[in-house]
Amino acid sequence: MKAHLVRQKNIAEKISPEVAISNWKDWKWQIRHCVNDIDTFETLLDIKFDPEERKSLEETLEKFPLSITPYYLSLIQADDLKNDPIFMQAFPSPSELILSKDDMHDPLSEDSDSPVPGITHRYPDRVLFHISNVCSMYCRHCTRKRKVGDVDSVPGKEEVQKGLDYIANHPEVRDVLLSGGDPFMLSDEYLDWILTELRAIPHVEVIRIGSRMPVVLPYRITDELVNVLKKHHPVWVNTHFNHPREVTKSSREALRKLADAGIPLGNQTVLLSGVNDCYRILKRLFHKLVENRVRPYYLYQCDLSEGLTHFRTSVGKGIEIMEHLVGHTSGFAIPTYVIDAPEGGGKIPILPTYMISRSTNRVILRNYEGVITSYKEPEDYKPVYCSRECDDCSLQLKLDDASEYKSVGIAKLLVDHDETLSLVPGETERLERRDSEG
Numbered sequence: 064m065k066a067h068l069v070r071q072k073n074i075a076e077k078i079s080p081e082v083a084i085s086n087w088k089d090w091k092w093q094i095r096h097c098v099n100d101i102d103t104f105e106t107l108l109d110i111k112f113d114p115e116e117r118k119s120l121e122e123t124l125e126k127f128p129l130s131i132t133p134y135y136l137s138l139i140q141a142d143d144l145k146n147d148p149i150f151m152q153a154f155p156s157p158s159e160l161i162l163s164k165d166d167m168h169d170p171l172s173e174d175s176d177s178p179v180p181g182i183t184h185r186y187p188d189r190v191l192f193h194i195s196n197v198c199s200m201y202c203r204h205c206t207r208k209r210k211v212g213d214v215d216s217v218p219g220k221e222e223v224q225k226g227l228d229y230i231a232n233h234p235e236v237r238d239v240l241l242s243g244g245d246p247f248m249l250s251d252e253y254l255d256w257i258l259t260e261l262r263a264i265p266h267v268e269v270i271r272i273g274s275r276m277p278v279v280l281p282y283r284i285t286d287e288l289v290n291v292l293k294k295h296h297p298v299w300v301n302t303h304f305n306h307p308r309e310v311t312k313s314s315r316e317a318l319r320k321l322a323d324a325g326i327p328l329g330n331q332t333v334l335l336s337g338v339n340d341c342y343r344i345l346k347r348l349f350h351k352l353v354e355n356r357v358r359p360y361y362l363y364q365c366d367l368s369e370g371l372t373h374f375r376t377s378v379g380k381g382i383e384i385m386e387h388l389v390g391h392t393s394g395f396a397i398p399t400y401v402i403d404a405p406e407g408g409g410k411i412p413i414l415p416t417y418m419i420s421r422s423t424n425r426v427i428l429r430n431y432e433g434v435i436t437s438y439k440e441p442e443d444y445k446p447v448y449c450s451r452e453c454d455d456c457s458l459q460l461k462l463d464d465a466s467e468y469k470s471v472g473i474a475k476l477l478v479d480h481d482e483t484l485s486l487v488p489g490e491t492e493r494l495e496r497r498d499s500e501g
């Protein structure tokens with residue numbers, strides 16, 4: 064018998080000798096038997112922490128609780144526990160109590176960008192909709208760590224309705240990202256209701272669901288769930304694999320079901336010190352993902368939430384990893400490396416520098432091998448002047464309301480029809496002087 068199957072069997076028998084392995088693939092059984100305390104963890108893995116360590120672990124749990132599905136627990140290899148990537152993502156470390164002076168309570172300002180409970184509206188055309196406050200496993204690197212275990216509940220229909228109303232009243236929202244907690248903690252019926260209500264809003268073009276279930280509890284991806292999802296297409300699912308060891312037979316099966324139902328799959332990885340901060344590990348992971356029809360979407364720089372200090376890498380590490388991917392492997396196996404800016408600035412992509420110089424009609428580029436090359440730009444390219452009147456334009460997209468479109472940020476400085484010449488920070492001494500003298 065394979066090592067991981069032996070571990071599964073041992074764990075299942077210790078949890079409940081009578082039912083054991085036959086229940087293993089029942090996701091509700093898994094949820095009922097999530098490990099929430101150190102004693103059970105020790106028993107199931109046949110290990111013992113020393114008393115001092117134990118004390119600091121207990122202290123950590125008081126602030127940041129523990130929950131591991133038996134399935135995810137069975138992926139831990141206890142012979143090198145401290146370096147085990149599964150263990151590190153699932154089991155608390157006393158380092159979580161170390162507060163760095165740069166840590167922030169809500170680094171992404173999700174609470175302040177929230178017009179109604181459950182909705183974070185940050186970007187012009189899409190919203191994050193938190194429809195679950197619960198997870199089967201509490202990832203130790205959770206960006207919403209401040210909330211983990213707080214309100215262990217799923218918002219009722221009345222509360223969800225407020226979010227739905229917000230979306231219905233905002234015709235600019237064309238993309239709704241269901242998040243949480245984990246949306247797949249909801250029952251199939253409840254999800255079906257939410258998806259039906261969202262689909263009834265004409266301007267909602269795509270629905271995305273962010274869930275770690277394919278990784279931490281793949282048995283949640285049942286035929287019944289998939290049948291619910293595919294009724295509401297286009298539905299995209301983004302999941303969260305961080306290490307190739309998480310790609311198991313069971314998780315592959317979950318991904319297959321989703322992909323076979325026509326659901327485009329993406330993956331978000333968090334760059335984590337000691338877990339996956341190695342280009343070989345990540346390249347292996349991304350290859351395994353595309354083999355299973357999952358497109359690596361984002362590689363996140365670990366953000367500034369409290370309790371994550373020990374997981375953070377330098378940004379240089381992320382750039383080094385991108386350097387080892389771009390050109391070296393299939394473009395679709397390479398995620399976009401992003402930093403989610405503090406205070407709600409949103410995701411900012413980071414790449415090594417490829418354009419090293421330019422003249423009026425040439426760009427000088429370097430490739431992944433170090434070849435320095437020049438690209439000659441056309442002499443006679445005439446960009447189309449945009450007055451925002453599609454009727455006056457030869458390009459074929461006849462928008463009625465083009466003149467109402469507002470340009471934002473750097474794009475605003477680039478468009479023809481806007482006379483703005485600078486974006487100026489609000490509080491500079493120069494401007495204060497101007498005000499006092501004017």
Ligand SMILES: *Cc1c(COP(=O)(O)O)cnc(C)c1O
Binds near residue numbers: 191410
């Ligand atoms: C990440 C995120 C989104 C989605 O961003 P994409 O780049 O479109 O994937 C939307 N809203 C919030 C608040 C987010 O953090």
